[in-house]
Amino acid sequence: MADLRFSGLSRRAFLGGMVGLAAGSAFGAGTGAAGDGFTFILCSDLHAQDVPQGETVIRDIVNAARRENADFIIQMGDFIRPDATALREIWENKNPATGFAGGRYFAIGNHDLDAVGREAFCAAYTDTSDPYTPEAKPYYSFDHKGLHFVILDGNETNTKFRLTEAQMAWLRADLEAAAGRCVLFSHESLDHELENGAEARALLADVNRKAGWRKVVAAFSGHNHSSYDRAIEGIRYIQINSASYVWINQDSKVAKRYPPEIVDKYSLMNNSITYDRTLYAVVRVDARGIHLTGVKGKFLPPTPQDLGMADPDFAFNKCPLVPWIQDAEIPFRDTPPAHA
Numbered sequence: 001m002a003d004l005r006f007s008g009l010s011r012r013a014f015l016g017g018m019v020g021l022a023a024g025s026a027f028g029a030g031t032g033a034a035g036d037g038f039t040f041i042l043c044s045d046l047h048a049q050d051v052p053q054g055e056t057v058i059r060d061i062v063n064a065a066r067r068e069n070a071d072f073i074i075q076m077g078d079f080i081r082p083d084a085t086a087l088r089e090i091w092e093n094k095n096p097a098t099g100f101a102g103g104r105y106f107a108i109g110n111h112d113l114d115a116v117g118r119e120a121f122c123a124a125y126t127d128t129s130d131p132y133t134p135e136a137k138p139y140y141s142f143d144h145k146g147l148h149f150v151i152l153d154g155n156e157t158n159t160k161f162r163l164t165e166a167q168m169a170w171l172r173a174d175l176e177a178a179a180g181r182c183v184l185f186s187h188e189s190l191d192h193e194l195e196n197g198a199e200a201r202a203l204l205a206d207v208n209r210k211a212g213w214r215k216v217v218a219a220f221s222g223h224n225h226s227s228y229d230r231a232i233e234g235i236r237y238i239q240i241n242s243a244s245y246v247w248i249n250q251d252s253k254v255a256k257r258y259p260p261e262i263v264d265k266y267s268l269m270n271n272s273i274t275y276d277r278t279l280y281a282v283v284r285v286d287a288r289g290i291h292l293t294g295v296k297g298k299f300l301p302p303t304p305q306d307l308g309m310a311d312p313d314f315a316f317n318k319c320p321l322v323p324w325i326q327d328a329e330i331p332f333r334d335t336p337p338a339h340a
């Protein structure tokens with residue numbers, strides 16, 4: 001696994017590069033870009049039925065989508081078990097006054113496949129009345145106001161994380177055919193977690209080289225319950241923290257965090273630390289770029305420092321151990337060629 005200790009350097013280097021941002025750069029080509037842009041909500045790893053605050057987490061995300069006037073929500077896996085009907089009702093509430101009327105898209109997480117098969121999970125969470133997802137598929141893409149959204153399924157099984165050969169072939173064809181800029185979403189990251197992540201990253205870089213402009217701009221992921229931002233060959237790889245908690249792989253002194261009845265009900269909490277608020281990102285897209293603002297929380301004590309963790313900034317999985325989602329600016333630096 002790559003050590004992300006130096007990921008902050010690439011972010012600083014990137015921010016320094018923003019000075020030369022070209023004015024009036026296009027959103028995409030030939031896709032009817034909306035001048036004023038749009039907003040979507042991005043979240044991951046709710047694990048809603050496994051955390052004491054699961055209901056609040058779902059409600060906070062739905063409420064944020066309504067409040068921000070988002071066009072849709074993308075959640076990147078380890079979500080709500082399909083049989084958790086009371087929690088699903090909160091998520092699926094499309095009443096514009098109390099829920100969220102817009103679309104909901106998903107990437108499949110490994111734990112989504114613990115209890116049900118892939119087809120059942122897709123069938124449960126695909127809104128087939130949505131024009132962008134008329135069929136329940138594990139990986140798919142759609143265009144929205146000039147941006148091309150690609151959703152990947154990195155679970156060959158729920159313990160083996162890679163993009164199948166068929167999916168890699170589909171991904172190349174899909175990106176090459178796309179008219180506008182492309183953003184990718186997967187549960188397991190292309191930069192840190194997928195077995196064939198290097199091959200997938202090379203594919204993205206190759207698409208950009210052949211296109212002659214930075215067509216693929218970013219790949220977002222979850223799974224590690226962390227927050228970081230790396231640039232590799234001009235493409236941003238951004239990890240979105242869990243909405244709910246982080247697994248620390250050791251005794252978390254849960255009895256100091258919750259009363260006994262909660263501890264009994266949510267055994268995952270014995271080795272995890274919850275966040276004091278729901279983490280998600282509000283993502284604004286306009287002609288200049290993608291502007292991501294993440295919720296900043298705190299650990300519910302005892303914190304990693306309280307627990308005496310040797311290197312609390314980096315958890316056992318070599319990802320930053322932080323209770324927030326860091327902000328990100330992804331400028332659309334170059335314009336597509338006129339024929340694109």
Ligand SMILES: [Fe+2]
Binds near residue numbers: 045047078242
């Ligand atoms: Fe997870």
